[in-house]
Structure formats: structure tokens, C-alpha cells
Amino acid sequence: MTAESVSASPVRFEAVTKRYPGAHSDAVENLSFEVPAGEICVLVGPSGCGKTTALRMVNRTVEMTSGDILIGGRSVREGDPARLRREIGYVIQQIGLFPHRTISQNIGTVPALLGWDKEEISARSAELLDLIGLDPEYGDRYPAQLSGGQQQRVGVARALSVDPPVMLMDEPFGAIDPINRSRLQNEFLRLQAELRKTVLFVTHDVDEAIKMGDRVAVLKKGGRLAQFATPTELLMEPADDFVEDFVGADRALKRLALMRVRDVDLWTAPLAQAGDQAEPVRTAVAAAEVPYALLVDGENRPLGWLSDRDLSGEKVPATPDSTADPMIDADSVLRDGLATLLQSGSLYAPVIDARGRLTGVLSVEIVSDFLASDEASESELSAAERPHD
Amino acid sequence: MIEAASNGMMRVGAIDQSFFTDRSSGNCIQDNKLFCPGWVADNYDRYVDPTLQHLVLVGSAVAAGFLIAFALAILAHRHRFLQTPFLAGTGILYTIPSISFFFLLLPITGRGSLTAIIALTAFNLQIIFRNITTGLRNVPPDVTEAARGIGLTPSQILRQVELPLAMPEIIAGLRIATVSTVALATLAVFANGGGLGTEIVTGSNITFKTGIIVAGSIAVIMAIVFDGILLLTGKLLAPWKRKQAIS
Numbered sequence: 001m002t003a004e005s006v007s008a009s010p011v012r013f014e015a016v017t018k019r020y021p022g023a024h025s026d027a028v029e030n031l032s033f034e035v036p037a038g039e040i041c042v043l044v045g046p047s048g049c050g051k052t053t054a055l056r057m058v059n060r061t062v063e064m065t066s067g068d069i070l071i072g073g074r075s076v077r078e079g080d081p082a083r084l085r086r087e088i089g090y091v092i093q094q095i096g097l098f099p100h101r102t103i104s105q106n107i108g109t110v111p112a113l114l115g116w117d118k119e120e121i122s123a124r125s126a127e128l129l130d131l132i133g134l135d136p137e138y139g140d141r142y143p144a145q146l147s148g149g150q151q152q153r154v155g156v157a158r159a160l161s162v163d164p165p166v167m168l169m170d171e172p173f174g175a176i177d178p179i180n181r182s183r184l185q186n187e188f189l190r191l192q193a194e195l196r197k198t199v200l201f202v203t204h205d206v207d208e209a210i211k212m213g214d215r216v217a218v219l220k221k222g223g224r225l226a227q228f229a230t231p232t233e234l235l236m237e238p239a240d241d242f243v244e245d246f247v248g249a250d251r252a253l254k255r256l257a258l259m260r261v262r263d264v265d266l267w268t269a270p271l272a273q274a275g276d277q278a279e280p281v282r283t284a285v286a287a288a289e290v291p292y293a294l295l296v297d298g299e300n301r302p303l304g305w306l307s308d309r310d311l312s313g314e315k316v317p318a319t320p321d322s323t324a325d326p327m328i329d330a331d332s333v334l335r336d337g338l339a340t341l342l343q344s345g346s347l348y349a350p351v352i353d354a355r356g357r358l359t360g361v362l363s364v365e366i367v368s369d370f371l372a373s374d375e376a377s378e379s380e381l382s383a384a385e386r387p388h389d
Numbered sequence: 390m391i392e393a394a395s396n397g398m399m400r401v402g403a404i405d406q407s408f409f410t411d412r413s414s415g416n417c418i419q420d421n422k423l424f425c426p427g428w429v430a431d432n433y434d435r436y437v438d439p440t441l442q443h444l445v446l447v448g449s450a451v452a453a454g455f456l457i458a459f460a461l462a463i464l465a466h467r468h469r470f471l472q473t474p475f476l477a478g479t480g481i482l483y484t485i486p487s488i489s490f491f492f493l494l495l496p497i498t499g500r501g502s503l504t505a506i507i508a509l510t511a512f513n514l515q516i517i518f519r520n521i522t523t524g525l526r527n528v529p530p531d532v533t534e535a536a537r538g539i540g541l542t543p544s545q546i547l548r549q550v551e552l553p554l555a556m557p558e559i560i561a562g563l564r565i566a567t568v569s570t571v572a573l574a575t576l577a578v579f580a581n582g583g584g585l586g587t588e589i590v591t592g593s594n595i596t597f598k599t600g601i602i603v604a605g606s607i608a609v610i611m612a613i614v615f616d617g618i619l620l621l622t623g624k625l626l627a628p629w630k631r632k633q634a635i636s
């Protein structure tokens with residue numbers, strides 16, 4: 001298994017058990033699951049559930065007591081642990097950049113261990129700096145000269161240096177403030193859409209697990225697997241009370257973050273252009289799903305809602321009483337669409353595409369119907385396609 | 390000290406008549422003033438050899454002390470249980486007064502600079518050992534954890550991560566050790582080890598003070614120069630420390 005020949009490998013836990021010397025019970029007990037190549041699997045659970053221990057057994061920074069872990073069919077127990085670790089990307093919460101080395105040298109650590117020559121290493125560092133969106137001049141700086149978020153990006157770049165088939169990330173964004181964390185999560189999902197690594201990701205935050213994971217392994221105390229499922233399954237059908245409790249009472253609402261507005265069945269409103277005859281519009285409004293007509297321009301871009309007073313004349317006026325705001329981007333997630341509706345106090349909002357053209361109307365009722373239906377489980381998205389908010 | 394001298398450990402009884410030969414400076418010596426510049430101008434050549442001897446004493450003692458302390462510190466870093474016995478052992482060596490050490494060593498190594506260097510080295514060990522172990526211990530655990538996690542072997546972690554990060558503290562230890570050794574090496578004269586101590590002891594047998602002041606000043610200047618060189622070396626070897634301050 002060389003870094004060049006494999007871009008991602010499946011990771012398989014087979015009855016993995018860890019008991020620390022002198023402990024009365026297992027830290028991880030009989031853990032079995034498989035992460036398909038190229039997917040993000042999030043290990044989530046309360047503190048002390050053994051998620052970090054489980055992760056560290058993959059690169060043998062913690063040695064398992066029994067069972068086996070296979071990467072691309074090969075046991076991690078074979079061979080020298082240091083060599084194994086060079087083929088597995090590793091990102092930790094405290095980042096652990098080397099303070100005495102420049103950013104380029106930090107990124108080039110593993111390539112240097114593997115005997116790459118200087119030009120190859122500096123070319124790779126430059127490439128990765130570009131990938132994580134840092135200016136090339138950062139290569140000559142020392143870690144202490146970077147912000148926390150920048151340091152964490154460099155930590156990810158260092159883990160990617162030899163294009164490993166598997167990456168381990170132990171609460172990588174846990175020490176970052178919420179705004180930057182969300183940004184880093186989105187950046188990583190974008191990177192992952194491109195790189196398609198097999199990623200094992202540890203967090204204690206359910207929201208992060210649902211956002212980041214293609215699959216989520218929920219662990220409970222003693223390192224037992226409570227549920228291994230896609231985020232949608234986890235929210236729709238928690239396996240037991242523990243998972244249901246851990247996922248939270250608002251799990252139904254969390255599902256709204258899994259769905260884009262354009263993927264639900266939107267309503268249609270009667271449309272009219274300025275100067276149209278008002279009579280047929282009045283008839284259409286009486287029979288429509290949305291009891292108001294929308295004034296649009298020639299490009300189908302919403303201009304405003306037409307009130308009964310607007311339609312009382314012979315022709316449709318060019319300037320209606322109310323604007324079309326708020327309008328919702330078809331690419332946003334349902335949760336944000338609902339938030340927009342609730343904030344503005346309106347029952348309906350036009351949904352527009354990237355060019356501002358109407359694609360339908362979102363109503364509060366659509367959202368509540370979605371929550372009551374099983375649609376969410378059928379329309380599951382993978383992490384890479386999932387909207388980044 | 391004079392008792393020690395009369396024990397035959399050193400040759401200070403016979404004072405060279407040339408010591409009092411004043412070739413130019415009028416009656417500064419007769420008046421026994423604190424400091425006679427004219428005398429210094431005429432006699433500076435008598436300090437050349439002791440200064441060179443002093444340099445050799447300090448250089449050898451610090452170098453030997455560093456090598457031994459470094460080896461002990463690495464051993465204690467690998468095997469934590471060695472830390473306490475090593476600290477205790479070097480601590481005892483540190484507290485033995487150098488003069489008594491000379492006497493203890495006399496039957497084994499005889500009189501001469503070797504005896505002096507051994508005693509000074511023993512004195513150094515504790516200071517350098519303590520600083521190296523502290524430096525290694527202060528390396529942030531997340532840095533070594535990351536190093537291990539990305540595939541550095543224990544010896545690579547030591548060479549590429551821990552020692553470079555411990556360097557500022559190691560240099561700090563060398564600075565203390567060097568400055569103390571420069572001062573302490575003036576006692577080498579009691580082991581017949583030469584150095585600036587010879588001029589100080591010669592001077593202390595008489596009421597004339599200029600000789601003592603000159604020898605003492607050379608030692609002080611030597612300490613300051615060594616300290617400065619090490620300080621600079623430390624800054625050159627740890628550029629990341631300076632950049633940190635800027636940001």
C-alpha cells in the first residue's frame with residue numbers, strides 16, 4: 001500500500017477491544033464496523049465513550065488488546081508502527097505543529113522522513129498551501145505567527161502531505177471558535193469532495209457529526225457501538241433510547257439541515273407581468289396553492305406580491321404594494337429557508353435560483369409536511385453533496 | 390588558603406622579585422594605591438599564559454561536563470526512573486567544595502590541570518543536567534504526540550523535535566555553567582592547575598593590589614565574553630523564538 005497507488009482505502013474494525021492495564025472494564029468493547037473507501041465516518045459519543053481510543057488504535061498510537069483493524073484489507077498489526085503512521089494522515093485538536101519549524105517544513109515533515117528530495121518537498125508544500133487557501137508566503141513563517149484557524153489548516157495540510165489513503169481527525173476543530181469552526185468544516189468538506197479520502201473523525205458534537213459524516217458511529221460508555229448509520233437514519237430512526245437522547249429532542253429539526261430547498265416539492269403561485277389583464281389572475285389566485293399572485297419580469301424574476309387591491313383594477317400594475325422579499329436561495333438548506341420565513345413573519349417566500357429566477361414558493365406548511373413525512377430518509381445526501389452553510 | 394599553600398600544593402612562597410620592579414610609574418607602588426596603570430602596562434605579559442591556561446581549564450571542564458550531562462539526560466529521558474538518582478548524584482558532586490575535591494583526587498590524578506578539570510567538570514554536571522532535563526520536559530506534549538502520530542520514531546522525535554525545542558534551556562544551562570566555571574577555575578591554582586588563580590594568589594601574599602585586580606578583571610571579562618557568545622549562539626539556533634516575539 002503506497003501513497004501513490006491508492007487514493008483511499010476502506011477501514012474495517014473487527015471485534016476491536018481495548019482494555020487499559022489496571023482498568024476494571026474495557027475502554028472499547030468488541031467494536032466492529034466498516035468505513036467504505038472515500039467516506040467520512042464520524043465517531044461520536046459522550047466523553048469517556050472510547051471514541052478517541054478507537055481512533056488511535058487505527059494508527060497504533062494506542063495498541064488494541066484484541067481484534068483487528070484492516071486498512072485496504074491489510075492488518076495494521078503488521079509491520080512497524082512508525083511506518084504505518086506515515087501512511088495515515090493524523091490531525092489532532094491541539095494541532096501539534098512543530099514550533100521550531102516553518103510552515104513549509106512542518107508540511108514537509110513526513111515527505112522528508114520518506115526521503116523525498118528538497119524540490120519535491122517544497123513543491124508539495126506549495127501545492128498544499130494553495131489547497132488550504134494560504135498564501136505561499138506563509139510557507140516561511142513559524143506556527144506562532146499564524147492564527148488558530150490558519151494553524152489548523154496547516155495541520156490538515158501536514159496530514160495530507162503524502163496523499164494518505166486514510167485520515168484520522170481527533171476533534172480537529174474542537175478548539176476553534178464557532179464561526180471559524182463552521183468555516184473550517186465547510187472548507188474540509190469541499191476538500192474532501194475533491195480528495196475523497198477515507199476519514200475517521202472524532203467529535204463529541206452531534207451537530208458536527210451530522211454535518212461532517214457520511215456515516216456516524218455513535219458510541220456509548222465502554223466503547224460499545226450504539227448505532228452505525230447515515231446521519232439521516234440516525235435522525236429518523238435512533239436505534240435505542242441512548243441514541244435518541246444523545247441526538248437530542250430537536251433531532252427532527254436537525255433533519256432540516258440535511259435537505260436543500262430545491263430538493264423539496266415547492267408550491268406554485270399564479271404569475272403575472274405588468275400590464276397583463278387582471279381578471280384571469282384573480283381567477284387563478286382563487287384556485288391556487290398560494291393564495292397570492294407574484295409579479296415577475298420577463299426573465300421570471302420576482303418583483304413583488306400582488307395584493308387584492310393591486311388586482312382590483314383592469315390591468316396588473318407595475319409597482320405592487322409589497323415587495324417579493326424575503327426570497328430564498330434554492331441552494332440553501334431547508335433549516336435556513338424556514339428560519340428566513342419565521343424571521344420575516346411571512347407564510348410564503350419565493351425561491352430563486354442563482355440567476356434570480358423563480359423556481360417555486362416555499363411555505364411553512366411544506367416544511368412541516370416534510371418533517372411529518374419519510375421523505376428525509378429517502379432523499380439522503382452524501383457529505384460531499386450536502387449543502388455547506 | 391595560605392595554609393593550603395604551605396601544604397606544598399602550590400608554589401607561592403617564593404615571590405618573584407620582578408613583581409616589585411616598577412619600570413615607569415613613579416611612586417604608585419610605594420604609595421600602594423589601589424590600582425597602578427603604569428605597572429599593568431609594564432607587566433601585562435605575565436598574564437598571557439595564565440589566561441590561556443584559564444581558557445583551557447574552563448573550555449575542557451564545560452565541554453566534558455556538557456558531554457557527560459547530555460548523555461545522562463538522554464538516558465534519564467528514555468528511562469524516567471533514572472532521573473532521581475542522576476539528579477541526586479550530580480547534586481552531591483555539585484555541593485562538594487572544589488578544594489576538597491582536589492584533595493580527594495590527589496592520590497589518583499596527582500597535581501596538575503587534570504585534577505582541576507575533573508573537579509570543575511563534576512561541579513558543572515548538575516547545572517547542565519538539570520537544564521537539559523527541564524528543557525526536554527517542557528516540550529509541549531501535543532507536539533510530541535503529533536510527531537509520534539505522523540510517524541516519527543522515538544529517536545527522530547528526540548533529534549528533530551525535542552532537542553531543538555529544548556535548545557534555549559540547554560544553552561541557558563551552559564551559560565550558567567560557563568560563568569560559574571570561569572570564577573571557580575581560579576581555584577585550580579591549589580591543585581597546581583594554573584590559570585588566573587596563580588596571579589591572584591601571588592598578589593594576595595602581599596599588600597600590593599593591582600595584580601589581583603588585573604587577574605580578577607580578566608576573569609570577569611572572560612565570563613562576560615563567553616556568556617555573550619553563548620547568548621548569541623542560542624539566538625542563532627532558535628530563530629523561531631525571535632519571530633514569536635514579533636507576531
